[in-house]
Amino acid sequence: MEKSYWEKIAPSYETEIFDVLKNDKNGKIAKAIQSFASKENSIIDIGCAVGKWIPVIAPIFKNVKAIDISSKNLKIAAAKYSSYKNVQYERIDMSAKKIKNQKYDAAICINAILTESLPKRNLFFKHMTSFLKKEGHLVLVVPSLESKLFSHIIANKWNVDDAKNDVPPTGKRAISQxxxxxxxxxxxxxxxxxxxxxxxxxLLLQLEGFKVQKIEKIEYDWSTEFHKAPKWLKDPKPWDWMVKAQLK
Ligand SMILES: C[S@@+](CC[C@H](N)C(=O)[O-])C[C@H]1O[C@@H](n2cnc3c(N)ncnc32)[C@H](O)[C@@H]1O
Structure with missing residues (x-):
């Protein structure tokens, strides 16, 4: 998942990319952010994309920095949310070797650490930490591996969406998978x-110097995983992980 991927998808972002804010039906992420919000403090939205979280954070923080690797996404966000005068947009690659030093009271990073490259993820985590002041707050949302495997197991056992007809990968693709x-x-x-x-x-957050306060499931409907989910399929639902943490 490189810059070119995110730039290419930007014009069709709304239809192509899963909307965490809309699908977090209990508003757990917004509540986690509200728990440390202050009109005297600053926040950075890391991987803001087309700015879906701007209306949540701009009214409850003094200053908002919204960053993304995709300049097209940033342009869309800036145009859509031009009424929020306390938001500043900047193109930053969180996996670059070096980035400009800047500090905030809080950070959110919602489904943006997605790259398959370990070196790039290491840099992403390092820079994310560097953006926070001492005792700064973080809300991080990432895809859950447990949830993904759970969905695969269900699909295979009950042949959901004709999973048994999926053609297994072969050759290089099988090895890389x-x-x-x-x-x-x-x-x-x-x-x-x-x-x-x-x-x-x-473990990752502890090693970065965070005190992990809470790890919670953000649950979604089964329709986010399957076209035809069995009627009996209820709980547990598929989920992302949300972490609430504070830098020591
Ligand atoms: C799935 S979208 C999530 C967007 C937004 N946080 C939300 O919840 O609606 C992931 C975003 O992360 C951005 N991103 C991915 N890798 C990045 C990187 N290395 N540096 C900065 N942004 C990155 C992408 O451009 C994309 O806009």
Whole structure:
């Protein structure tokens, strides 16, 4: 998932990319952000895309910095949310070796650490930490590997969406998929995407110097995984992980 991918998808972002804000029916993410919001503080939205979280954060923080690797996404966000005068947009690649030093009281990063590349993810985590002041707050949302495997297991056992007719990969593709899955990388819409285990997230954030306060499921309808989910399929629903953490 490179810059070119996100630039290409920008014009059709609304139809192509899963909307976490809309699908978080209980508003758990917004509530987590509200728990540390202050009109005296600043926040950075890392991987803001077309700015869906701007209307949530701009009214409750003094200053908002919205960053993304895609300049097209940033342009769309800036045009759509021009009424919020306290938002500043900047193109930053969170996987670049070096980025400009800047500090905020809080950060959100919602389904943006998705790259299959471990070196790029390492840089992403390092820069995310560097954006926060001491005791700064973080709300991080990432795809769950447990949830993804759970969906696969259900699909195979009950042949959901004719899973039994899926053609298994062969040759190089099979080898790369095997390497990927060992590292928690599995496809979303044919794009290799990093998925995280709860324990992995906890460890990664602790090693970055965070105190992890809460790890919660953000649950979605089964229709987000399957075209024809069996009627009996209820709980547990598919989920992303949301982490609420504070830098020590
Ligand atoms: C799935 S979208 C999520 C957007 C938004 N946070 C939301 O919840 O609606 C992921 C975003 O992360 C951005 N992104 C991916 N890799 C990035 C990187 N290395 N640096 C900055 N932004 C990145 C993409 O351009 C894309 O806009």
């Amino acid at each position: 095997m390497q990927f899955i060992k590292n928690g990388v599995t496809d979303i819409d044919d794009v290799p995407t990093k998925h995280f285990l709860k324990e992995e997230l906890e």
